[in-house]
Amino acid sequence: MFLIKCPYCGEREQSEFSCGGEAHIVRPKNPPDLTDDEWADYLFMRKNIKGVQFERWNHSNGCRRWFNIARNTATDEILKIYNMGERPPKIEGNDLKTPSGEPEIGSGNISTSFKKE
Amino acid sequence: MHKKPKKYSVFSLIRNAVSYHENWQPVWRSPEPKKEYDAIIIGGGGHGLTTAYYLAKNHGLTNIAVIEKGWIGGGNTGRNTTIIRSNYLWDQSAALYEHALKLWEGMSQELNYNVMFSQRGVMNVAHNLHDVRELKRRWHANRLNDIDCEWLNREQVKEFCPIINTSPNIRYPVMGATLQRRAGTARHDAVAWGYARGADAMGVDIIQNCEVTNINVKNGQVTGIESTKGSINSKRVGVVTAGHTSVIANMVGIRLPLESRPLQALVSEPVKPVIDTVVMSNTIHAYVSQSDKGELVIGAGTDGYTSYSQRGGFNIVEDTINAVVELFPLFSRMKMLRHWGGIVDICPDASPIVSKTHIKGLYFNCGWGTGGFKATPGSGWVFAHTIANDEPHKLNAPFTINRFSSGELVDEHGAAAVAH
Numbered sequence: 001m002f003l004i005k006c007p008y009c010g011e012r013e014q015s016e017f018s019c020g021g022e023a024h025i026v027r028p029k030n031p032p033d034l035t036d037d038e039w040a041d042y043l044f045m046r047k048n049i050k051g052v053q054f055e056r057w058n059h060s061n062g063c064r065r066w067f068n069i070a071r072n073t074a075t076d077e078i079l080k081i082y083n084m085g086e087r088p089p090k091i092e093g094n095d096l097k098t099p100s101g102e103p104e105i106g107s108g109n110i111s112t113s114f115k116k117e
Numbered sequence: 118m119h120k121k122p123k124k125y126s127v128f129s130l131i132r133n134a135v136s137y138h139e140n141w142q143p144v145w146r147s148p149e150p151k152k153e154y155d156a157i158i159i160g161g162g163g164h165g166l167t168t169a170y171y172l173a174k175n176h177g178l179t180n181i182a183v184i185e186k187g188w189i190g191g192g193n194t195g196r197n198t199t200i201i202r203s204n205y206l207w208d209q210s211a212a213l214y215e216h217a218l219k220l221w222e223g224m225s226q227e228l229n230y231n232v233m234f235s236q237r238g239v240m241n242v243a244h245n246l247h248d249v250r251e252l253k254r255r256w257h258a259n260r261l262n263d264i265d266c267e268w269l270n271r272e273q274v275k276e277f278c279p280i281i282n283t284s285p286n287i288r289y290p291v292m293g294a295t296l297q298r299r300a301g302t303a304r305h306d307a308v309a310w311g312y313a314r315g316a317d318a319m320g321v322d323i324i325q326n327c328e329v330t331n332i333n334v335k336n337g338q339v340t341g342i343e344s345t346k347g348s349i350n351s352k353r354v355g356v357v358t359a360g361h362t363s364v365i366a367n368m369v370g371i372r373l374p375l376e377s378r379p380l381q382a383l384v385s386e387p388v389k390p391v392i393d394t395v396v397m398s399n400t401i402h403a404y405v406s407q408s409d410k411g412e413l414v415i416g417a418g419t420d421g422y423t424s425y426s427q428r429g430g431f432n433i434v435e436d437t438i439n440a441v442v443e444l445f446p447l448f449s450r451m452k453m454l455r456h457w458g459g460i461v462d463i464c465p466d467a468s469p470i471v472s473k474t475h476i477k478g479l480y481f482n483c484g485w486g487t488g489g490f491k492a493t494p495g496s497g498w499v500f501a502h503t504i505a506n507d508e509p510h511k512l513n514a515p516f517t518i519n520r521f522s523s524g525e526l527v528d529e530h531g532a533a534a535v536a537h
Contacts, residue, residue, distance in 0.1 A: 001430030015432040019422035021376070040522040044374035044465050048363035050425045073377075076426045098328050098345065099364050100186060100425075 002076050007083065008063045020056035022046050023068050024088055050074050051095055052114060054088045072114055074101050079114050091115065122318050125229050144310055145189075145317035150324050153350040154182045156504055157342055159329050159365060160357035161185025163194040163305075164482055164489065166312040166323075167497020168355055168504070173319035175498070176505035181321045182351075184344060186328035189313050190306035193359050193489065196459035198382050198404065198416040200395055201491040202239045202300030204259050204266050209515040209527050210468060211262040216512055217495025218299060224494060230311030232303045233409065237394050239300035240269070240278060242444070244289035244400040252295045259297075267296045278394055282446055289401045289443065302395060302406055302414075308493055332369050332479070339478035355480045355504050360425065360460025362483035371474055373483065374465050374521055378419040379429035379458035380487050381437075385451045387411030392445075401440035413448065415441055419461065419487060429458045461486050466526040471500050471513040480504050481518070 005011045028034055028042055047053070053073050058066050070080040070091055080089050093114035123129060123142060133141055156172060158165045161183045172178040201221055203214035225232050243249045252268075259266035274294045275283045283291045313323055324346065331343040332354060341350035356365045360377040387410050397404040404416045417437035420429040434456065442449045464470060464484035469492070471482045482500040485492060495512070502510035509517065520526055 001432060013432070014422075014430060021423075036522040036524075040374075041372060044521045045372035046363075046374065046376055047367065048373070048375050048377055048423060048462075049367070050361070050364050050377075053423060055423070073423050074425050076424055098330055099368065100328060100361050 002078065004057065004069070004078065005081060006059045006062060006065075007067050007081055008065050009059060012059070012062060016059060016061040018058045018060040020058055020066065022048075023054040023056045050100060052079065052091050056084070077114070077116065079116050122314060144314045145323050147325065148322045150182055150184075150322065150327065150344070150346050150349050153341075154322070155180040155351065156353040156355065157181070157349060157351040158183045158355045158357060159342070160192075160359065160361075161189050161309075161313070161323060161325065162192045162357065162359060163309050163312065163493040164359075164485070164496045164500070165355075165357035166309055166316055167494050168357060168482065168500045169321045169323075169497075170312045170316040170319075171498050171501035172505060173316060173321055176501060178505060179320040181316075182349065183313075183316070183321060183323045184327050184329055184342070184349075185323070185325045188325050189323065190309040193459040193461065194309045194493075195306045196382065196457055197305055197490040198406070198414050199302045199305045199490060200239060200300070200397070200404065200406065200416075201234070201303055202297050202395075203264055203491070204239070204241070204255060204295065204297045204300065205529060206255050206258050207527050207529060208262060210529050211259065211264055213495055213499070213512045213516070214492055215262070215264055216498065217492045220494035220498065221303065221491075222299075224303075224308075224311070228311040228315050230307065230314060232307045232311055234301065234303040235409075236299050236301040237406075238277075238296055238298045239395040239397060240274070240294045240296045242274070242281075242294045242396060242398045243292045244398065245292065248400055249292050252293070256295050259295075265297055265299050267298070269294045269296050278392065278396060280391055280445055280447055281396065282444055287443055289398075289440075291444075300395070302408075304409075305490060312497075329365065332365065334369055334476055334479070337475075337477055339476055351478075353478045353480070353504055355482060355500060357482045357500070359483065359485065359489065360462050362462050362481065366481070369476060369479065371476070371479075371481075373470070373481070373518070375462040375484055376423050377425055377460050377462050378422065379424050379426065380419045380461045381417040381429040381433055381456065381458045383415050383417070383434065383437075383453050383456040384408070385413040385415070385448075385453050388413075388451070391447070396444070398440065398444065401443065403437045403440035403444070405441055405445070412454070413451065415453075419463065420458075425460050427458045427460060461489075463487070465521075467529045468527040469496070469516050470518055471496065471503060471509070472517040472519075473503065473507065473509070474518065 499513040
């Protein structure tokens with residue numbers, strides 16, 4: 001569990017919020033022209049990133065307003081909170097050393113060093 | 118060629134006892150990777166090891182490597198609550214999970230390795246009228262698919278599991294339950310070790326502490342992998358990496374409908390035997406069984422966001438414990454000893470993907486979400502068939518990636534008996 005600083009209400013527990021999944025997925029402009037594969041891609045396919053992911057969140061047990069979060073899904077650190085409609089921010093810092101972030105021997109999560117705002 | 122492993126028996130136990138158990142041979146070798154294999158399996162969990170095992174056993178393909186980033190049994194195979202059952206609603210799922218259950222029934226004999234499979238029954242409890250209707254529907258569907266299932270009323274529930282609270286005055290009273298008597302539990306890491314030993318005995322190389330860093334593709338055909346132990350060539354690569362499937366898929370630009378989330382479980386202090394079955398409840402969201410060591414094994418739900426952190430929120434644990442204590446008031450003063458999270462890959466229809474891809478020679482076995490353990494042998498069986506023949510087995514033909522385009526989803530959201 002982590003804390004989320006709602007831009008409207010301040011810092012609250014994550015359990016007050018609902019995650020709306022990947023952000024910046026644009027509804028296709030020409031729905032009648034889409035193939036089944038294109039619909040499937042829009043409806044179902046997700047990046048599901050390990051590392052910095054841009055997500056929509058809703059303060060569902062609070063002010064019920066939507067906003068975006070840039071979050072490191074490897075460590076659950078929140079890197080930036082920004083408004084709906086804004087472009088995804090640039091996050092500076094070092095990503096995982098290997099695709100899953102494994103140390104040379106053994107398993108587990110190693111930390112990344114993304115800059116928090 | 119390497120030496121065939123010695124068979125385990127009461128005689129080998131006595132022989133090794135007199136030498137103070139110092140001369141047991143390693144259960145599998147730890148080879149360095151070769152330059153080239155006939156097939157590479159990425160992921161040394163239960164599903165990956167069974168895939169390698171059945172590729173060797175059923176399809177004669179023994180020049181195989183299993184690449185594991187951590188150690189065998191250290192991922193989700195060792196992080197689940199070990200429940201095995203096949204009482205799924207839809208024909209497609211029922212066939213797949215029932216095939217797996219039949220393999221479980223002969224597993225210890227086949228592997229010469231005790232996986233402690235215990236058919237103690239799984240009881241899915243109903244707490245309201247909707248539950249009763251849904252579970253009765255599933256009961257009838259199971260019977261039509263030749264899967265054993267019974268309906269128990271409240272008195273029969275109490276008789277089958279005497280410690281359960283069937284008072285009509287609790288917040289979510291017990292109104293009945295389905296029972297699959299052939300269902301049960303197994304020792305999860307023994308399953309991984311047993312299949313690793315079996316695959317290794319047929320010549321499969323199990324390479325631990327080796328992480329795949331890239332997948333090489335040339336003209337739409339897989340040519341091999343890059344790893345932390347160098348590049349390894351193979352024209353066939355099977356990806357069985359559960360929560361990390363998207364990490365591999367993103368290397369080759371394959372889009373999958375998966376979200377990875379933490380799923381938590383916890384284990385109590387050991388006590389005398391009190392519960393000799395598995396009790397699951399969808400509505401109040403908990404499941405509990407007792408291990409052979411005497412610990413209560415309690416499963417929670419997933420956290421509602423993408424995370425690879427292998428830990429979840431305390432609020433989820435609290436909800437689960439509330440539910441368990443209401444159903445079993447005698448557990449209220451027990452101490453929980455350990456608690457952990459595994460990263461599960463959840464599909465929109467809560468059914469797996471065992472499929473070819475548009476890249477030739479690249480196969481995915483993923484999306485098992487919160488309920489992959491029970492399918493371990495069946496999953497490997499059908500995935501081995503898919504890799505060996507470049508065509509799905511009839512049991513996994515409905516579980517392709519293409520179902521998300523065609524709309525033929527296998528909606529099993531009710532099947533886990535806990536809501537996701």
